[in-house]
Amino acid sequence: MTTKDDWKSFEELFEQHAGLSFEKQINFSEVIGSEPWQFDMGTGSISFGENLSFSVQIIGSLSFNDNSWMWGWANTKSGIPEHLLQKSNALKKLGEEKQIKELIEAHYSVDPNFEHKIGMIACGVFNANSYYCANYGQGTLVVIIDDKSIPKINMDNIERVMTSFPEFITTMDINHKSAFKNYLLDRGFQIKVEASKIEGLKNAKTITADFDTLDRLKNLNGTL
Structure with missing residues (x-):
């Protein structure tokens, strides 16, 4: 039986998880529709409209000013509670084990769509229901969402x-x-x-x- 290859780079890790993570994102988009988002750091949740609210893990953020990425674990000035950074820290540990600079470096310039690559990787590595890029004007906050109320992918829908x-x-x-x-x-x-x-x-x-x-x-x- 064919299995996944051992990945050795950021791009290979992305290739391993992108396909299903993208489908999960389509699935999640159908759930939230066009409802506006709102993030509550105190409860660690993101809501869409009045009726949808999901617990999240913060992965990191993209700044529009200089198109740079900062990991959640490196963003000490924002006062992010440690329990919301478990997955961000886990990706850092994975990067240290594999010596993947994109997962280790705290803050660096990136190419377009990098925030989606990170979201798809995190969604796949942690088998989450979805990721979400929350645009707050000056940048984008990337979170992953794993909530039982989100329908799972129908694996039989080939x-x-x-x-x-x-x-x-x-x-x-x-x-x-x-x-x-x-x-x-x-x-x-x-x-x-x-x-x-x-x-x-x-x-x-x-x-x-x-x-x-x-x-x-x-x-x-x-x-x-």
Whole structure:
């Protein structure tokens, strides 16, 4: 049975979790709709409108002023309670074990969409229901949410892969082939990997993805 490879870089860690985390984000967006958000540091919760409230873990924040990332564990001036930084600290520890500078350095300049990469990684590593990038005007606060009231991904809805993955790769710069492989593994597929093709089998249904020499997705077909 094919399993995930041992990751050795930030990008490889991102590739391992991005696919399913993106689908979780679609799922969460359907739950909250267009309701405005409000964060309460005292209760450690984020609310959307009047009826939705979820406990969170703070991962870090992105500043729009200089497009820099700061980990929650490094943001000592904001007075973040330690119990809201458990996952942020856990990612730092993971970075120290693997010597991944992006997980260790406290504050540094980043490329566009970095906050979403961090959110997807955290969502996947901790098997959370979702992440959320809360735009507060001068920057974005990145949190992860794990609440029983959020519907779980329907792993038997194989058709969702056919729509979610093409949408995902239009929004993020990532190795398509590696991300697709890990996405199928997260969804419980049996997979066969070839030089330019990945075949996934689950519940007698098949998904086939073809890739070019740069590992970019060319075709995605399913026998559903």
